Amino acid sequence: MVDKVKVKERESTLEELREVNDDLRLPSVPEKVSFPIDVVTPEARTQTPAVGQRASRPDGRMHGLGQTKYIDDMSFPGMIYAKIKRAGVAKARIKKIDLSEAEKMPGVMATLIGSEIPVNSFGPSYQDQPIIADKLIYHAGDPVAAVAATTEQLAADALEKIKIEYEQLEPIFDPIEAMKESAPEVHPGQGNIYSSKIIQKGDVDKGFKDSYRTYENTFSTQMVEHVPMEPHASIAEWDANGRVIIHSSLGRITLGRADIARTLDMPINRIRVVATVVGGNFGGKNEITTEPILALLSRKTGRPVKGIYTREDEFMSSTTRHPFIMDYKTGVSEEGKIISRKVRLVCDGGAYCSWSETTLGKACILSAGPYNIENLYVEAYAVYTNKTMTGAMRGFGAPQVCFAYESHMDDIARDLDIDPLQIRRINAFHEGSASPTGQVLQSVVVKDSLDVAADRFGWEEWQK
Amino acid sequence: MDVELIINGEEKTASIPPETTLLKLLREEFYLTGAKTGCDVGDCGACTVLVDGEAVNSCLMLAGQLQGRSVETIEGLANLEDFHPLQKNFEDLGSLQCGFCGPGMILSAKQLLEENPEPTKQEIQDAIAGNLCRCTGYTKIVEAVADAAKEMREEP
Numbered sequence: 001m002v003d004k005v006k007v008k009e010r011e012s013t014l015e016e017l018r019e020v021n022d023d024l025r026l027p028s029v030p031e032k033v034s035f036p037i038d039v040v041t042p043e044a045r046t047q048t049p050a051v052g053q054r055a056s057r058p059d060g061r062m063h064g065l066g067q068t069k070y071i072d073d074m075s076f077p078g079m080i081y082a083k084i085k086r087a088g089v090a091k092a093r094i095k096k097i098d099l100s101e102a103e104k105m106p107g108v109m110a111t112l113i114g115s116e117i118p119v120n121s122f123g124p125s126y127q128d129q130p131i132i133a134d135k136l137i138y139h140a141g142d143p144v145a146a147v148a149a150t151t152e153q154l155a156a157d158a159l160e161k162i163k164i165e166y167e168q169l170e171p172i173f174d175p176i177e178a179m180k181e182s183a184p185e186v187h188p189g190q191g192n193i194y195s196s197k198i199i200q201k202g203d204v205d206k207g208f209k210d211s212y213r214t215y216e217n218t219f220s221t222q223m224v225e226h227v228p229m230e231p232h233a234s235i236a237e238w239d240a241n242g243r244v245i246i247h248s249s250l251g252r253i254t255l256g257r258a259d260i261a262r263t264l265d266m267p268i269n270r271i272r273v274v275a276t277v278v279g280g281n282f283g284g285k286n287e288i289t290t291e292p293i294l295a296l297l298s299r300k301t302g303r304p305v306k307g308i309y310t311r312e313d314e315f316m317s318s319t320t321r322h323p324f325i326m327d328y329k330t331g332v333s334e335e336g337k338i339i340s341r342k343v344r345l346v347c348d349g350g351a352y353c354s355w356s357e358t359t360l361g362k363a364c365i366l367s368a369g370p371y372n373i374e375n376l377y378v379e380a381y382a383v384y385t386n387k388t389m390t391g392a393m394r395g396f397g398a399p400q401v402c403f404a405y406e407s408h409m410d411d412i413a414r415d416l417d418i419d420p421l422q423i424r425r426i427n428a429f430h431e432g433s434a435s436p437t438g439q440v441l442q443s444v445v446v447k448d449s450l451d452v453a454a455d456r457f458g459w460e461e462w463q464k
Numbered sequence: 465m466d467v468e469l470i471i472n473g474e475e476k477t478a479s480i481p482p483e484t485t486l487l488k489l490l491r492e493e494f495y496l497t498g499a500k501t502g503c504d505v506g507d508c509g510a511c512t513v514l515v516d517g518e519a520v521n522s523c524l525m526l527a528g529q530l531q532g533r534s535v536e537t538i539e540g541l542a543n544l545e546d547f548h549p550l551q552k553n554f555e556d557l558g559s560l561q562c563g564f565c566g567p568g569m570i571l572s573a574k575q576l577l578e579e580n581p582e583p584t585k586q587e588i589q590d591a592i593a594g595n596l597c598r599c600t601g602y603t604k605i606v607e608a609v610a611d612a613a614k615e616m617r618e619e620p
Contacts, residue, residue, distance in 0.1 A: 055558065056555060056556060056557070056558045057558055057560070057561065059563065060554070060555040060558060060559075060560055060563075061547075061551075061555045062563070063554075063555075063560040063562075063563025063566045064547070064550075064551040064554045064555050064560060064563075064566055064567075064570060065498075065538065065539075065541075065542055065547070065551060066496075066497075066498025066499075066537070066538030066539055066566070066567040067498070067539075068563050069497070070500070070564065072497075072500070072501060073491075073497035073500075153483070226598075227596075227598055228562075228564075228598060229500070229502050229508060229510055229562065229564035229565050229596065229597070229598055230500070230502070230562070230564045231501075231502070277562070277563070278562060279500070279562045279563070279564030280562040280564060280598050280599060281562075282598070308501070310504065311502070311503040311504065311505065311507075311508075
């Protein structure tokens with residue numbers, strides 16, 4: 001027999017329960033946007049030819065509305081956060097890594113060290129860079145361990161609990177010193193000069209003898225960080241087919257995919273890289289950074305793992321523009337015609353090769369400037385030092401040598417009392433000139449461009 | 465701790481640990497990801513929002529300080545009828561390239577135009593001095609702010 005009283009009680013309880021704060025039933029989702037999300041295609045992208053059309057960006061509207069989703073604006077269910085412990089010493093041998101205190105912290109789900117990475121080396125030219133340093137530290141920004149925790153703050157706190165014992169070794173910072181035989185080797189067993197190039201044309205010594213005057217000077221440029229507004233960012237997770245899906249701010253995803261496959265020792269078809277809108281690249285996001293670390297932390301925890309560089313990581317560990325030391329010697333005629341030029345470039349590559357080899361090649365070819373020079377000798381060296389590595393950055397070796405050869409031209413013009421514009425007109429490439437490596441140049445308008453530019457900004461007026 | 469504040473005109477409450485910054489509160493509690501984490505130390509301005517009408521670096525402000533105050537983020541600028549003149553002019557002139565600095569830049573400019581409807585080029589440059597941009601060289605940004613100011617004077 002049904003107990004009517006009890007049923008009634010139960011119903012009233014349910015009724016009361018249903019009345020409890022309705023807000024609790026609202027799921028936690030973002031508010032709906034208060035404007036129509038439609039994206040107009042700029043005219044320049046719908047017509048051929050595009051020249052003369054307005055060229056606004058297709059993503060310009062969403063940028064201004066704050067609706068563009070960069071990596072850090074994405075999240076996946078159950079996502080955790082990774083942080084990287086950096087060496088803080090320029091050169092050392094790792095004696096011991098103690099993760100026990102960090103692993104005991106609440107919220108810490110996994111840690112990772114270099115010896116756990118299947119193939120712990122990568123790089124676009126030479127594979128000389130570890131994902132996480134496991135035996136030797138080559139520069140202060142080297143990663144030594146990684147932590148994944150339930151919040152970014154907990155992961156950062158856990159880094160403080162990691163204890164590492166180092167045996168300090170003698171570092172080398174000056175590239176000229178590093179070129180000497182007696183210098184300590186950055187990568188033991190390999191000389192510090194890891195790439196060199198020579199361009200030879202005519203006879204420079206004879207050229208100097210035939211010159212009216214010769215000039216010598218040394219120019220140097222500094223290391224420059226790209227400082228993209230968006231720091232390096234990635235999220236890694238694994239799917240049911242055993243593929244790793246990596247959302248990344250990587251600019252060169254195909255190259256990155258190959259490097260991730262290599263370091264994880266997996267076939268490339270199991271690596272899925274999803275590129276998103278990048279908050280500034282400038283060449284600094286051309287290589288993988290933490291992607292394999294996040295993939296492995298995700299495999300350990302079964303959770304999506306997000307890793308965002310702090311600004312400090314960005315400065316310490318991401319690539320920078322190569323500092324160059326450039327020795328120039330130039331012989332000229334009385335009228336200012338360059339007869340002979342000798343150049344030595346030393347490119348401070350930092351701890352790893354990255355794109356130094358290709359940068360060096362470009363710098364080498366461009367180091368004589370856009371000038372016809374019969375007798376030319378260029379020698380160039382890329383050198384390891386225990387500093388933040390250098391890599392691709394806008395211009396790729398061209399801005400450094402341009403600063404040197406144009407400063408040098410100004411010095412010569414001043415000494416010979418020739419108008420700086422005129423000395424460039426005398427020497428500039430013309431239609432059919434050959435580049436230092438023998439490429440015959442077409443559509444050459446250097447002189448026309450100089451004349452138009454000089455006219456537009458009132459060169460003659462300014463000279464008075 | 466609990467904090468009650470007004471975000472884009474709506475009253476909100478959140479329970480958060482006391483070390484939570486305004487930036488984290490906006491991004492993680494309310495999914496307002498328009499304010500970006502660029503440097504997290506108050507240098508770059510990518511996290512700029514308006515607190516009681518004044519542009520602040522939200523990464524340097526604790527959420528607890530917001531009790532009873534009003535916050536405006538980039539998400540609150542446009543409505544169903546129209547975009548803000550700043551947003552329109554930034555789009556038309558292609559003032560943003562990667563776009564990461566955009567929300568902060570636009571909010572700093574908004575504060576300027578509310579206080580000074582007819583700013584000089586120098587005043588615009590000063591107003592966005594705390595917002596770094598690495599792509600554009602600022603020229604188009606300054607032009608867009610000047611054009612938006614003109615538009616707002618003509619059609620208030």
